[in-house]
Amino acid sequence: MxxxxxxxxxxxxxxxxxxxxxxxxxxxxxxxxxxxxxxxxxxxxxxxxxxxxxxLGIVRTTVLAPRGVYAELEEQIEQAYGLTEVIVADTDDHADESHVMRALGSAAAVYLETTLMGGERIGVSSWSSTILATVEAMHPRPTPVADQVVQMLGGVGNVTAQTQATRITGRLAALTGAQAVYLPAPGLLASGDMRQMFITDPSIEPVLRACDDLTMALVGVGSIEPSPLLRESGNAFAESELPGLRSAGAVGDVCMRFFDSAGAHIESAFDERVLGIAPATLMRVPRRVAVAGGLRKSNAIRAAVRGGWVNVLITDLQVARSLL
CATH class of the missing domain: 1.10.10.60 (Homeodomain-like)
Incomplete structure (x- = not known):
């Protein structure tokens, strides 16, 4: 009126x-x-x-989103959780996990190819099925769009899986024209004392220091139950450790830093054995991009965005709807 x-x-x-x-x-x-x-x-x-x-309302602009584009849903999630950007990959309700991973990888690859403009220092978590799918879907850039790709977490799982983590870091560096910075050590050590020995090693200390200046972090979100891929690769932690994490309220992790349903970091003896980026350092990275999906992980993803572990979320349609 x-x-x-x-x-x-x-x-x-x-x-x-x-x-x-x-x-x-x-x-x-x-x-x-x-x-x-x-x-x-x-x-x-x-x-x-x-x-x-x-x-005066004589001209009114209406944007009609094509099928498979969920701009309104993305904006609602951004506003609800205070995220910088949300990208919803188009998946149907009956898609299996492998289809979801491919869809997420394609969406994340397009996001990176579009937004990496040069001079970036990218941190990458060591082992994630979604990051693996992202790297596999990316195309090489004609000119360098990043200076460094830093492995933020030591290898997770058995020797084969740790080698794969190194390969992901190297492949992302090659695709973006960046220098690869590897963390040549296990992501989870037997004790806190052993971790203290590693962080003073001349080959480890510079890598952890490189995490202080990252402009972007590319991570997956883990649920309290290891993914089938991680289970096949050799769990980073024993099944006997899960009850302790559950009793502390853990629902998921980013870079093996566990958090509760509100996204609050859970400090424990387990945490003291992780060799990788510190929680406070990760939270300071300006662009923290999570590529994560599948209803199995919906609670963990919700907690990750609530806790501010990530500020850019690339997820599938089912998880996006569940977040609201």
Whole structure:
């Protein structure tokens, strides 16, 4: 009604001109200089008239999202959790986990190819099925778009899995034209004392220091139950340790830093054995991108965004809906 009253307060001849200019521009596709010439008015006046037509509600812009694009859902999640950006990959309700992983990998690959502009220092978690899918879907960039790709967490699982983690870091570096910085050590050590020995090692200390200056972190989100891929690769921690994590309230992890349902970091003896980026250091990275999906992980993903572990989320349609 307010728009209706505003229009009524404008002279009829002015409304006629506003409508005429708006139709010429929006419906007939005429450029502003053409309109100015045909109506014998200045181009700045045409611009003002078009702006006024919007203010009065004569012109209303509607964006129709194509099928498979979920812009409104993405915006709702961004607002609900205070995220910088959300990307929802198009998946159907009956998609199996391998299909979801491929969809997430493709969406994340496009995101990285679009937003990496040069000079980035990218941290990557060592072992994640979604990051593996992302790297496999990416295309090499014609010019360097990153300076460094840093392995933020030591290898997870058996020797084969740890080698795969190194390969992911190297492949992402090659794709982005960056220098690869490897963390040549296990991600979880037998004791806190052993970790103290590792962090002073000349080959380890510079890598951990490189984590202090990251501009972007690319991570997966783990659930309290290891994924089938991680289980096949050799769990980083024994089954006997799960009850202790559960009793502490753990629902998931990022870079093996566990958190509860509110996203609060759970400090424990387990935490003291992790060789990788510290929680406070990770939280300081300006762009923290999680590529994570599958309903099995929905509680962990919700906790990760609640706790601010990530500020960019690339997920599938089912998880996106569950977040609201």
């Amino acid at each position: 307010a728009e209706r009253y505003a229009v009524d307060e404008v002279a009829t001849d002015q409304i006629r001109l506003l409508t005429k200019v708006a139709r010429m521009y929006h419906e007939r596709g005429m450029r502003q200089p053409q309109i100015a010439q045909q109506l014998h008015i200045s181009q700045p006046r045409v611009s003002r008239l078009l702006k006024r037509a919007v203010e």
